Amino acid sequence: MSELTFPRQYARTQRLTLGEPRNVTVSPDGRRVVFCRSAAGDDPMNCLWVLDVMTGEERLVADPRRLLTQPDGDDDASDDDASDDAIPAEERARRERTREGAGGIVSYSTDAAAAVVAFALAGRLFVAGLLSGAARELAVQGPVFDPRPDPMAKRVAYVSGPTLRIGELDASSWELDAVAGSPTVTCGSAEFIAAEEMGRQRGYWWSPDGMAIAVERADVAPVPVWHIADPAHPEVEPTEHRYPAAGTQNAEVSLHVSSLSGGTVKIEWDSDSFPYLAAVSWPTQDRLLVTVQSRDQTDLLVLSANPITGESTVIFEDHDDQWVELVPGVPGVLADGQLVVAAERGGARRLLIGDRIMSPSELQVRSVIDIGGDTVTFIANPLDDPTVQHVWVGTIKRQSSGDPEAQAGAGAGAEMVEWAQITSLPGVHSASVGGPTRVIRSATLATFGTATTVQSSIVQSSTLGNPEDESRVEQTIASNAQVPLVEPNVSIHRVGDDELAVAVLLPNVPFDGPLPVLLDPYGGPHSQRVVSARSAYLSSQWFADQGFAVIVIDGRGTPGRGTEWERAVHHDLATPVLDDQIRALDAITDKLALDGVHLDRSRVGIRGWSFGGYLAALAVLSRPDLFHAAVAGAPVTEWRLYDTHYTERYLGDPFTDSAPYDRSSLLPLAARLTRPLLLIHGLADDNVVAGHTLRLSSALLEAGKAHEVLPLCGVTHMTPQEIVAENLLLHQLEFLRRSLRIEQ
Secondary structure (H helix, E strand, O other): OOOOOHHHHHHHOOOOOOOOOEEEEEOOOOOEEEEEEEOOOOOOEEEEEEEEOOOOOEEEEEOHHHHOOOOOOOOOOOHHHHOOOOOOHHHHHHHHHOOOOOEEOOOOEEOOOOOEEEEEEOOEEEEEEOOOOOEEEEOOOOOOEEEEEOOOOOEEEEEEOOEEEEEEOOOOEEEEEOOOOOOOEEEOOOOHHHHHHHOOOOOEEEOOOOOEEEEEEEEOOOOOEEEEOOOOOOOOOOEEEEOOEOOOOOOEEEEEEEEOOOOEEEOOOOOOOOOEEEEEEEEEOOEEEEEEEOOOOOEEEEEEEOOOOOOEEEEEEEEOOOOOOOOOOOOEEOOOOOEEEEEEEOOEEEEEEOOEEOOOOOEEEEEEEEEEOOEEEEEEEEOOOOOOEEEEEEEEEEOOOOOHHHHHHHOOOOEEEEEEEOOOOOEEEEEEEEOOEEEEEEEEOOOOOOEEEEEEEEEEOOOOOOOOEEEEEEEEEOOOOOOOOOOOOEEEEEEOOOOEEEEEEOOOOOOOOOEEEEEOOOOOOOOOOOOOOHHHHHHHHHHHHOOOEEEEEEOOOOOOOOHHHHHHHOOOOOHHHHHHHHHHHHHHHHHHHHOOOOEEEEEEEEEEEOHHHHHHHHHHHHOOOOOOEEEEEOOOOOHHHOEHHHHHHHHOOOOOOOHHHHHHOOHHHHHHOOOOEEEEEEOOOOOOOOHHHHHHHHHHHHOOOOOEEEEEOOOOOOOOOHHHHHHHHHHHHHHHHHHHOOOO
16 A cells, blocks of 8 residues: 555545544533544544533444445445435535535434434434434435424424425324425525525524424526536536526525414515525524525614514614625524624624624624523634634623612613633634533644533532532543644744735745745635634645745735725725735745745745635736746636625626626636646536636637646535545646746
8 A cells, every 4th residue: 555645644534624523512401512523534424422521421322334234234334325326415515515525424403402313314314312322213205304303302304305394203204395386496495595605504493392493495496507517427417506696596585484283474574675584593482583685785684573473573784885794693682582693893793782782892703602591602803813713702791770880881781791701722713502511622723633622510419419519521522533744834924014914834844045935825705714723734734845935815805804804805806815915925025034034936836726716817817927827726717607695795786887897807817828827627516617717718728828727527616535635736736846847
């Protein structure tokens, strides 16, 4: 067997993520932690585990290989039993939307007490008791997608094709919601835009008593039909894909409440003015919370909807002249019914309780993790340091009427919020919460991978009849992830008048003379590359060890720096993004020179994927004087071909004002190419379709500009295939060495 190299390890371990605890849920009483984890760092099959917080004991709840045992009695079912051929189309689409490359149990849902869990494997329904640790199949009519137990754990709802069905514990099942005679209508599934751009992966929500379900109905009839073909297999008919490109029609989405005892009511709102269904929750029996957004995304409403009559009332509204950001985890309600939302106020994203701004002014709220009782747990970063994310908890303190000084400090609502930062080490932290227990996931520059720590202050009854004792628990859930074969030699800098965040990776071996430069950005909205997490730089370090100074830059438009910073790309996704790469490269060149590290600015390459691929191609087309070779993976080359919700947020409606699209397109720049350009694209990509690369390639050919195109047959927007992922790194390295004249 050949020696294990980093490209092979990186591919085989899915970027060193396999074997880590993931998908963590904490029971409301804080006594159980449910999570997925595979057996080894190169094992893609996730199992389901439960941790007893009091004893520290881990128990295996469900092993997919055993549950999918073949009828002939083979005790070791192969991974092929859960292959793509056996997975429903809806599940394949969900994994693509979430960039999920692992197998086995990659998603699950629990009842309200987190005592029962349901999940699907190969389109079959399985349930397990988290107290007993026993799992079994419910042989319901399938295929099964997105199963969810009702809050009382009496039955399981699931999606099967275009219908929402109910599975009983005796394995019988029946149809709850479907639209007969309408082949374009689905019930219970999130439509493409919700799943890809709004972060909403689900399409139905149980009532608290388990006797009704709020169901999304999506009619894709208005959405243009595109075709995803497999040129390597011309005998296979192309797949029809409903793709809402910028300026075209979206799916028509509505929300209905279906009772298990019969009857359906539609939730009413002005869907013509607010067509996007952004979020739904059912916090109390008598009301739903429904978040809707206007097509141009400048207006957002939170509605309180009556599940019996379907009537809705606006309880919060927000407007921004550019766009209103959707924040994960909100809206929600406190124990006293007060609404919790997050919105741009005073130049930053802040938490609001009712109509009052409650979170500290120096924080940018990134997401809300939990709203329960009188506490809100959320993720935020300091506005002056977007490279970190910390877990914060805000607790509402209600003052007594007899304390005038406290009343004066609390304001008219007689409330104050006591803030606590739960994580302290510089890094990227997240959390799961249940009762007195928190599970913190932390990635830092000091260590590899992600550390998963259980922190609990739990009350247990004494067997001796003494008062209940409080037990404080802190323990780590083990990770089976491999140790990477590269050691990031990374430093983080802030450069320029606006303190652009820059990460620099240098070779781990001695080097003489100026180093050729490789920029390795993403550069676009909603994603960062410069973070205080060691594992974020593994592939960048591998390139550095091949003899490059690798520079990673987050400029305007990337998250974390406040409202003005994020909105600098409004109506222009090209100019500010590329300008910041250039400004930061100039500044870091001078700064490193003072430390004796010299960059060879006559040999500068740039590589990126998705928006990063767009940025890489933009760089060599627009500034060949500064960028000498580019690798553009799955690039958006013409924004009119990208989807409505993302593209119109930044560039508007192309049929109302085409100028922002013309400004941001790569196609008019084709004749400027004078540097080597490698375009890479998966031909099965249904997000950034291969037409982007093919149109740019055609424009380059028409202009007489030589370039290279690497088509990836059967590959989507992500590249989970081991051989593809390994050789992609090697191919990019060979191209960069050849193009920049770097001797091995």
